[in-house]
Amino acid sequence: MKILQLFPISIYSGDVTFSDEELLFFKGLEQEKIISEGTYNGNITPDKQVLNHDICAPLKEQVQAGLDEFLLNYYKIKFDGKFFVHRSWVLEHQPGHSAGAHSHPNSILSGVLYLDVPTDSGQIQFDKPDNYHNWINTDTLRFMVNEWHSYNCNSWRVIPYAGQLLIFPSHLKHQVTRNETKESRWSLAFDCFLEGLLDSGDTATKGPYITGYK
Numbered sequence: 183m184k185i186l187q188l189f190p191i192s193i194y195s196g197d198v199t200f201s202d203e204e205l206l207f208f209k210g211l212e213q214e215k216i217i218s219e220g221t222y223n224g225n226i227t228p229d230k231q232v233l234n235h236d237i238c239a240p241l242k243e244q245v246q247a248g249l250d251e252f253l254l255n256y257y258k259i260k261f262d263g264k265f266f267v268h269r270s271w272v273l274e275h276q277p278g279h280s281a282g283a284h285s286h287p288n289s290i291l292s293g294v295l296y297l298d299v300p301t302d303s304g305q306i307q308f309d310k311p312d313n314y315h316n317w318i319n320t321d322t323l324r325f326m327v328n329e330w331h332s333y334n335c336n337s338w339r340v341i342p343y344a345g346q347l348l349i350f351p352s353h354l355k356h357q358v359t360r361n362e363t364k365e366s367r368w369s370l371a372f373d374c375f376l377e378g379l380l381d382s383g384d385t386a387t388k389g390p391y392i393t394g395y396k
Contacts, residue, residue, distance in 0.1 A: 194252040194349035198244040225274040233270040263378010270372035281358035289352035289373035303367035305339040
């Protein structure tokens with residue numbers, strides 16, 4: 183049996199490295215409380231250009247390499263401009279904290295880089311967008327299944343680890359489960375945009391109408 187997966191929502195996962203000095207820098211940045219619907223559920227840096235600090239230059243290069251690998255090698259995008267990180271910030275989720283479902287406006291791709299992740303300190307959950315359906319999983323139909331996998335689920339969780347880099351479409355709703363430990367979970371989030379000419383009028387931007395499949 184062969185299955186053709188059309189128009190998937192892809193999420194990039196890769197690895198980066200950073201020094202203890204960089205980690206201490208991130209943890210030492212000024213923070214303010216995140217208040218959502220009257221609930222305190224984390225700390226965030228007012229600085230939204232964290233990766234632009236000189237100490238972060240090697241890490242920013244690794245993030246850029248991940249973006250290039252995702253877009254140029256996986257998606258095979260032909261683009262003379264560039265995709266770049268236009269804002270980045272550090273998050274601390276203390277014991278008991280979580281993050282509700284949200285997406286990132288004014289961005290094309292978003293990502294999270296995990297800095298310090300105690301076991302059971304929270305998983306990131308991606309939720310199927312509204313009106314993005316296959317026949318087995320719609321707003322009005324739910325089947326029981328023998329095994330959940332990424333093709334039949336309504337949501338999918340990733341157990342993060344320190345040094346993991348995730349990149350995903352900014353419109354994709356995601357949330358973070360409760361930190362069940364007595365330690366903080368630290369991460370660095372970022373949003374990406376692009377600059378350059380998208381469409382020169384070349385019909386190649388429309389894609390093929392018919393392609394072979396065996």
